[in-house]
Amino acid sequence: MTTPTAQQPTPPTGPYDPMFGLQEKVATLLAPIFQDARTDELFAYQISCRSLQAYEPETRADFVNIARTIAFSLASLAVLKDAFNPSIEPSDKKRVVVQANALNRSADQAERSMMDRRRYQRAYPTFPVPQPAAPEPDDTQAHTQVAAAVASYTTAQPKPPTPAKPEINRVPPPIHQPAVHHGGPIRTNTPRGLPDTLITPAILQAFAPNTPTAHPS
Secondary structure (H helix, E strand, O other): OOOOOOOOOOOOOOOOOOOOHHHHHHHHHHHHHHOEOOEOHHHHHHHHHHHHHHOOOOOOOHHHHHHHHHHHHHHHHHHHHHHOOOOOOHHHHHHHHHHHHHHHHHHHHHHHHHHHHHHHHHHOOOOOOOOOOOOOOOHHHHHHHHHHHHHHHHHHOOOOOOOOOOOOOOOOOOOOOOOOOOOOOOOOOOOOOOOOOOOOHHHHHHHOOOOOOOOOO
16 A cells, blocks of 8 residues: 555544544544555545545534434445355344444434425524623613713803894874864974964865754853
8 A cells, every 4th residue: 555645634643623623533433444554544534534525524523423324324334244154054044134223323313304404404594692782870870971071062052142122113103183173272292383274164065065064162
């Protein structure tokens, strides 16, 4: 068997990386399955890594299911090999077939559980855990800060000028009196110093002939 080159994966010599520790551990446990008289430990470890990657794991948890699938499948093949031995009795062949069938079911169950977990994770993806909100400040302190801000703003702003009140003209309205009065003279709003206008019965009779003349008293 040819010695593998340095570019191929090698077993870890120190503590596992937390990110790849599960993969390295599973590959190490599977390595004895591939080791025989013609395969050394390093090459068996490399085969184990290649076998895990052949199932295209999506999460670190898939490595456990893949390892069980590989182990049960190879064990089933090894048991079935004995079923073709012509030296064993037919009853022994039947027993070998039953054992191989049980190993096959275990391999299928491990693979189905992996696929079910993948479907669940795709349907319900994991979201980041929400962080607790910051505590709210005390209401008294908040009101004090708001009042101080309003007071400073009010002091900084100049007061607007007060508008002047309009002057109200308090002159009384003129008094309207009838133009014609039968009882005597009518005083009108004439300028000071001028005599009042007198409407005599003769003038009234000249303008309104049908008007009855007042009886002289």
